[in-house]
Amino acid sequence: MLLNPTTEIPSCRNLTPFPQVNPFYWKLINRYWNSGKSCNFPLISNGKTIYDPYEKCNLFNTHFASVSTLPDECKSSKLFVYHRSTSAVTGCRTVRRVFCAVKFKPAKCKGFKNLPNCLLKSSSQSLATPLSLLFNFILASEQFPLLWKTASILPFHKKGSHYDVTNYRPIALLPSLSKVFEKLVCKHLYSYLESNNLLNHRNSGFRKNHSTLTSFLKTTHDIYLAHDHNLSLRIVFLDISKAFDRIVHTCLLFKLKQLGIVGSLLNLTTSYLENRSQVVHSNGSNSEICYTNCGVPQGSVLGPLIFLTYINNISDNM
Numbered sequence: 001m002l003l004n005p006t007t008e009i010p011s012c013r014n015l016t017p018f019p020q021v022n023p024f025y026w027k028l029i030n031r032y033w034n035s036g037k038s039c040n041f042p043l044i045s046n047g048k049t050i051y052d053p054y055e056k057c058n059l060f061n062t063h064f065a066s067v068s069t070l071p072d073e074c075k076s077s078k079l080f081v082y083h084r085s086t087s088a089v090t091g092c093r094t095v096r097r098v099f100c101a102v103k104f105k106p107a108k109c110k111g112f113k114n115l116p117n118c119l120l121k122s123s124s125q126s127l128a129t130p131l132s133l134l135f136n137f138i139l140a141s142e143q144f145p146l147l148w149k150t151a152s153i154l155p156f157h158k159k160g161s162h163y164d165v166t167n168y169r170p171i172a173l174l175p176s177l178s179k180v181f182e183k184l185v186c187k188h189l190y191s192y193l194e195s196n197n198l199l200n201h202r203n204s205g206f207r208k209n210h211s212t213l214t215s216f217l218k219t220t221h222d223i224y225l226a227h228d229h230n231l232s233l234r235i236v237f238l239d240i241s242k243a244f245d246r247i248v249h250t251c252l253l254f255k256l257k258q259l260g261i262v263g264s265l266l267n268l269t270t271s272y273l274e275n276r277s278q279v280v281h282s283n284g285s286n287s288e289i290c291y292t293n294c295g296v297p298q299g300s301v302l303g304p305l306i307f308l309t310y311i312n313n314i315s316d317n318m
Helices: 023-037 053-067 095-101 117-122 124-141 176-195 212-228 249-258 264-273 302-310
Strands: 043-045 048-050 150-157 168-173 276-282 290-292
Touching (some): 043 053, 048 053, 053 150, 053 276, 053 290, 117 176, 124 264, 168 276, 176 264
Antiparallel strands (some): 043 048, 150 168
């Protein structure tokens, strides 16, 4: 619509302000809007249409577990050479550290046995002492609790047809207490790696005081440096598919040994990776338990740091 130049434009002061809406209203709208993200559609597998929620959950679980399963011949670590002699030892987890680690956002998902995170957060002062005793026992026994190794998987549609199981990605929900313990171990492990300058300086992922900006500045500096010296420059971009899901445990543990992570911490990491399982939940139904033999758990606290050590030497001899 065209306005006449002589037409007086109404003042913003005369406009009626938007009424304040209860935040609970937007939660309902968001829940309704995202309801289509879950698998409310039948799935097609091998020419068969599957409607039953239980069968769909098992189909999802079989597909997601196959990504994190490797044959035995792919688990060799003979290509790596041990060259470190330093060692990292885990210290005693104090009550104060446990109290600081129990910081959950109440809006996040529930933990093991539907234990609300808001309950853990509000009771953190009372739970700090028993949790410190539990965590010290885990460190002394060098065995990660079996109940903490089961991930609850929610299938989330990402693209393409809703009827194809490969068009969904897994959202893993892990026990809350497991994340608290991982946070303590991760802080200790990261401090050891940084203080001994064991992390590749070219890698800016999952590190403090690093970001995509630092990686961009390094790349730009190399480009300008090559241009100033009349050197040819080649840039290779790698998109690693299923990076966290395809980590070979034997190779990962060998690389941790290279970085000096031995003894009780290495044994605890081995227990952390072994016998991991997952269960898919969808439309009020649960699948059977599936076990995986490679990769690190999605959504975990230790996962990014473990992946960082796994690719630590990716740029060697460059």
